[in-house]
Amino acid sequence: MNQRLYAGRKTLRTHPGALLLGSTGARLWADYVDPVPGFSGRFDFIHKVNIPILFQIDNHVTNSYEPCQTEWYPSYLRMTYTSTRMSLEERKFISWNDCAVSCQTWTNHSAEELILWLRTYADGFELHDGKRLQGIYPIPHYSFDVAAAISVSDTELLDGMRLAPGQSATFIIAAALGISGQDEMSMLHARAAAFTECGWTADQIVEKQCEEYQEWFDHAPAFTSSDALLDKTWLYRWFLLRHNLADPKYGNLTYPLFYEGRSHKKSKEPFSKGGWEFSKLINLSVPLHIMDARWYQDVSYAEGPLRNMAESPGEGGQFCCLTVDTVMHAFANFTCWAAYQLYLVHRNRDLIVKLLPSFKSQISEAIRVHGNESDHLMIEYKHTRTGKEYQPSYWYFHNYPKNPKDKQTYTHLKRVDRTVYHYLNTLALAYMCEIAGDTQAASYRRLAEAIKKDILEKMWDEETAFFYDLHHETDEKAFVKNIVGFYPAWAKMIDEPYNGMIGHLFNEDEFRTKCPFPSVSADCPAYSKEGGWMGHYVKGRNGCVWDGPTWPYTNSITLDALAKESKRRDHQYDDFFAHSLREYSFLHFMKRDLNQPGLVEHYNSATGEPLSDEQEYNHSFYIDLVISHVAGLTIEKDSVILDPLDAGLDYFSLDRVKAAGMEFRITYKKPGVHAEIPDLKDGYRLYVDGELVFAHDKLCRVELPIRKLTGTKGAILT
Structure with a gap:
């Protein structure tokens, strides 16, 4: 390292x-x-x-x-x-x-x-x-x-x-x-x-x-491939987790957690407090941390934030941001969904049972605070609380005024991101009720389907093939293509009638900027590649503004969506995923120099210039993308699915992955290619606990029941 x-x-x-x-x-x-x-x-x-x-x-x-x-x-x-x-x-x-x-x-x-x-x-x-x-x-x-x-x-x-x-x-x-x-x-x-x-x-x-x-x-999975960029980004992402790992054992933070960052937008004056800091539990980034940290062999680090939030809840049991002394506000998040993904890897049923009442509170509080009587869509009243402040859709109905801080020009919205999070959290809760033997599983599953139905029917626009935020009272669409419009694909809630949506990622006039993916489509009248608002800064030179800059946060989710869409549609987007993953990887290195690792909060979407100075920033995921889509490993309740995208690699090896009570190794090598890994065999292979259990001459999809993997030693499954 x-x-x-x-x-x-x-x-x-x-x-x-x-x-x-x-x-x-x-x-x-x-x-x-x-x-x-x-x-x-x-x-x-x-x-x-x-x-x-x-x-x-x-x-x-x-x-x-x-x-x-x-x-x-x-x-x-x-x-x-x-x-x-x-x-x-x-x-x-x-x-x-x-x-x-x-x-x-x-x-x-x-x-x-x-x-x-x-x-x-x-x-x-x-x-x-x-x-x-x-x-x-x-x-x-x-x-x-x-x-x-x-x-x-x-x-x-x-x-x-x-x-x-x-x-x-x-x-x-x-x-x-x-x-x-x-x-x-x-x-x-x-x-x-x-x-x-x-x-x-x-x-x-x-x-x-x-x-x-x-x-x-040494207790993290190991990944090595023919692409030095992916390899080094993988290492750096594990460093990010370790660098931002904290264990205060004090006040509201008695369990380990990951900070969103160690730097801060605060005064540097001795013993000063003013400004915003990232070194606390921020519930927006907790699920992003869990998506990567769930693959670490020691589960306590990924479980710690869940335990902290459950033991120091906000009103109604809501998971909130925490300092050791203060229960703060809550951001929109997909924590219940991330907790279920964590369970699939480590199978800690006791934690699910213990935290199930807290997970239920997240759904009831989301409905109480952000719900409405006409549908199951979630209203956002404060544009900062989805973690994507100043997205132009909030000002669409007032034609993007010069002063976005004027509350008269701001419209509450039924937000795509908050509602998709609500859907995933509700679906996860249904699964976790089943695990715990709770009788409410079916009702939460029905609620999730109702949320999904409203998203697909009300937020989708057939003519422009995109998902939009809605006016909170009239349901009029705010025709701003925010990056969150791709979230329904990330949540795997779309099928053939929505095939046109993903094409917006490929359009150079929209989301395929030189530094993909911008937080709003480049054809939006309020698009600003370097931040600011309509030609002037509203939060200073390095301020967080989601009207055009590129953010690792949404890059991770959008790449996950792109990968899932490619798999759904016979892998036709694998090449673009590979290209976009590499561009995302380059954000982790100053001036695209692999000798200068460093990730910040957001970037100029036209040039890739870092727009902030919070080095080693940690509100995105990457490791999960490599495991799930490059190596192709997905752990489900009763099965292991292999379904890799062709990322253009000549070879790779993913090792030391402990999940569902087993240790996995996945390897791939094109025939005739020289690999720097001595024992690498040709083809696509899965080893479980040191035994070869699946082999194919090419990258392919296969679903393997867990009961067969744990009950068959030395046999190759086909």
Whole structure:
């Protein structure tokens, strides 16, 4: 992982001197680090708190270490600096148990003494036991303060380490952070001292960090193919999950979860709160995280967000956004559907039974808050709550006014996306009732069919072959082709009469822009490829506006829809899916350079330019697309379906997939092709628990009953 995702210098676009750090703790991470030895920059704990410094090594010669050379690895950051007076090499990381660790080597090249000393935040630290420091960071806007213990391998740093001309010194500093009053200071001291007083060399400590960091990835499926772009994006997507994984064990967040991002649209002022942050449970992105994380071998990470939301519900039991202290609002989401997909892989019936009342609440609350008396379509009253603010359909009935913030020009809509989510959630609830033996399964299935019927009959326009949002009172169509118009195909609710819909993806005047897929069709009068609204910014230069930019969020869903449509129609769109998947993959690399991994929130749909600066952004899925459509694996209740799209690969291998109590490996190789994988055989093959159970000379569809896979050893099924 380290070598394959190495990125050289990695910084914030809006703050070029702010270095990024890949490693994160369960609660501690760096928004960015300054190019100085130690941990100076902006550091966050559980949520955004903007601690300006954990510790830093100062000297009496210089306070600038630029230009310096930096090397970004997922598990640590290396910085080197050389001048005529001194040289410095530093490797630093944040461990999973929330320790900020710096391994430094200094050499004095001057003819005078070089003096080094440890600096901490203001006067907030005191000496403990003569060789360690401890202190508290007051956090005014949360219920917790942050306690810190700092340990050094050489106590001379506390008063001033003196290096004679030509002399070198290597030392280690570690700061362990925890919740004041909950985490014992003695434990924090022990954690920090484990790095500085263990007797290990700096090389050994860094090597240990790399091994421990890699161990998480060893429990993820492995994918290798003839396409370096897909392979590297696959690795980077697993890094995204690990980078955004958190386990606060505090307040409303007592179980693990994935953040939507580690950066933030907030002030960078020390201990400031203002603005929007992504480091919390955001219920809009939870199902997107689950779609990928369900394939991880440890189910606790994907189940954690569900448990958090169920134990800290909003009004009526609604799943909401959460901080440790606050139950916030709710976004539209497909969490029940994602939970059912998670069940299909890991088969945790106990969780389904336990959370079934919470899942039922999602359906009843959706109807109470967003339903209406005339049909089963869902009304959206706040355009921000589907996560797609400023989609032009809300202003269609007022001819796209210059000022979209004028509430008189805004129309509530029966939304395609919210209603499709409602359909999928209701259908999933029917399935989960069956699993739990609940008698309401049939009624939820009937409700799902009624929702589907209303979507197909009322939101579909035969003449333009597309699904549209509707006026909340008159049911007039808002003739704006939003990206969510493809959601009915993603939900697999369409058949032959709706075949014309998918063609809009191929039209260069609509959704086939240079950077597909725009959030609204390019022929919309309010289309803006770089965001903004009708020629001016409404949320700043980097603001979220869904009137034209390309978003990984909807790319993942739209590609899923495209793949399902290709399978439904005899694989006639496989080539376009392969092309579009590669274009989506390129979004994961700055300037399309595979040596610069980095995904942000949204992009210019004409050029691919990143429009935001939230690096390592995490509100989409990708791993599931590769497993479900490139390798072709789908796990159903009673069967395993293989149905890959031809993504133009000469070979691939998907390994270490644990699902339905089995371990799967799927391989493919064109005859006569040389593959970099030694044991790869020709054709399309499925191995279960190490045994070959299916083989065909070409990519093909096959449905295999689970009972046969678990009951037949060594036999090849045809």
